[in-house]
Amino acid sequence: MIRIPAHVYDAIVAQAYSELPNEACGLLVGTENEVVKQHALTNIDHNPEHFSFDPAEQFQVFRSARAEGLAIIANYHSHPETPSRPSVEDIRLAYDPNILYLIVSLAAELPVLKAFNIQNGVSNEVPIEVF
Numbered sequence: 001m002i003r004i005p006a007h008v009y010d011a012i013v014a015q016a017y018s019e020l021p022n023e024a025c026g027l028l029v030g031t032e033n034e035v036v037k038q039h040a041l042t043n044i045d046h047n048p049e050h051f052s053f054d055p056a057e058q059f060q061v062f063r064s065a066r067a068e069g070l071a072i073i074a075n076y077h078s079h080p081e082t083p084s085r086p087s088v089e090d091i092r093l094a095y096d097p098n099i100l101y102l103i104v105s106l107a108a109e110l111p112v113l114k115a116f117n118i119q120n121g122v123s124n125e126v127p128i129e130v131f
Helices: 006-018 055-067 088-092
Strands: 002-004 025-031 034-041 071-079 100-105 112-119 122-126 128-130
Touching (some): 006 100
Parallel strands (some): 002 034
């Protein structure tokens, strides 16, 4: 399970809408399974079907998390027109088995956020608790 404060959930969804038609992306930092902060990152691909983090922004998040005694516990991105499940590319690019991968879909009337553990090419959904 991953626990996400309501204000972080709201920020992820707002970012996803604000970056349409492209995918939005970012990192979540915290302790074990509880998110403390959301870091919106630039999708340097500026593309509606895939994303790449800005390396300088990503490195800054790693440094600030470490300085605060936190860890990267998840990354997230949006699917503007497809369901919130990992694509073949998402699974192929899931290099870190120690974090979760969150996807917010904007394909339906209401946004749908789901979390996945992806290891060795296999994705399993993980419950999300928004508090």
